[in-house]
Amino acid sequence: MDASTPGAARAHSADRVLLGLDIGGTKISCLVVDEQGRTLARDSVTAPVREGGSVVADAAAELALRLTAGAPLLAAGVGAAGVIDHESGSIRAASATFVDWVGFPLAAELSARLDAPVAVENDVNAFLLGEAAGEGGDVLGVMLGTGVGGAVIIDGELRRGPHGAAGEIGHTPGYGDLICTCGQVGHLETLASGTSIALRYAERSGVVLPDAREVAVRARSGDAHAIAVFFAAGRALGLACASAATLLDLPAAIVGGGVSHAWDLLRHGVDDALRTDAPVSGIPLDIRPARLGGDAVALGAIESARRAVLVPAY
Ligand SMILES: [Zn+2]
Incomplete structure (x- = not known):
């Protein structure tokens, strides 16, 4: 076949x-x-x-x-x-x-x-399991979609946390004074989600676009407001990755979700954050876009089933 x-x-x-x-x-x-x-x-x-x-x-x-x-x-x-x-x-x-x-x-x-037998995993955790296959044992995953999700693999295993809620990097504070979808203030998601990118662009330019993809089209044609919005999203993303990497000694972060298709625009802000705020360990942090596209979650789910259900016999 x-x-x-x-x-x-x-x-x-x-x-x-x-x-x-x-x-x-x-x-x-x-x-x-x-x-x-x-x-x-x-x-x-x-x-x-x-x-x-x-x-x-x-x-x-x-x-x-x-x-x-x-x-x-x-x-x-x-x-x-x-x-x-x-x-x-x-x-x-x-x-x-x-x-x-x-x-x-x-x-x-x-x-x-x-x-x-069926194993159920959070979709962002599954995304990272799929993307990190063949990777070293420690990696951060960030999904930039309608919202911002996150996941962490440490020593080759997902870190889920005692309540299954580890990795919620989208709702970490310190990125400004905008209200987040969760009701709190200044979370990463207020700058880096697809929804936020469209909103931030509308605030700056007065032009309402349906989604971040349209903002990306404008940025690529030289629209300064659109470029600035993606720079801010990329810089916030880079700072969040640097914080997580500093805390956990993570050498790599993989960024997926629909917004990551605009990596050509995001990476300027990401690189800027790594210039100004790299992990103090001096160990290089590799922040890169996902490679599996729409298959990552399903492939990671299969890996999760292998680990949860099949490992003893596999
Ligand atoms: Zn939030």
Whole structure:
């Protein structure tokens, strides 16, 4: 099977497979791989997040079963938005976009539908697991999307924290006096999320654009306000990465999410922050854009399933 074929390619029924699901606010993506990690099939469907947890689980399972096409499923991993309770595989906290999602036993519900073990991971944690595969043991992940998420791998393992809430770099303070989506003031997210980039541009220029992508188009054509907004976002991102790296001796930070596609614009601010505020250890901090694009969360979810479910036998 051609792994590069887009759309609803299917696995061969003889292969033993693993699958990764990326459950986001707008779509559910699924990737099926063989035991060597080669991609066999992929597709995505609209995520019915306003219809409740079990409807989302139905849609995810239907997509997964269609793509595995009867091949024996070793395990499934899920990267899902929200704070995950890793003991139960349920959702502990989530944004209001997801109706009836908090408390939903996602791992158990999907496991029953797929007849296979299921590991559930926070989507930003899964992103970093996917991106950091083959990386050294210590790395920060930052996702610049509608909001700003973060994750940390230390000694090769995700650092989730006692409440599953580690890595929330988007809601660390000290980046100005703007009100954050969480209600507090001056968080990284007020400068570096896609939503914020569009808002900051509108404040400076008086022009309301639909999203950060449009601001990036203007910046690339020389619009000084747009360039300044991306510089501020990049500099705040660089400072946040330098703070985390200084605290934890992290040599690298990987930046993903939709806004990272404007790395040509962000990197000027990132480089400026590394010039003025590099970690005092003197150890170089490598801040770089993600490389897996839309596959990172699903691939990381598969890695999470390998680690959680398959390691003893794998
Ligand atoms: Zn905040």
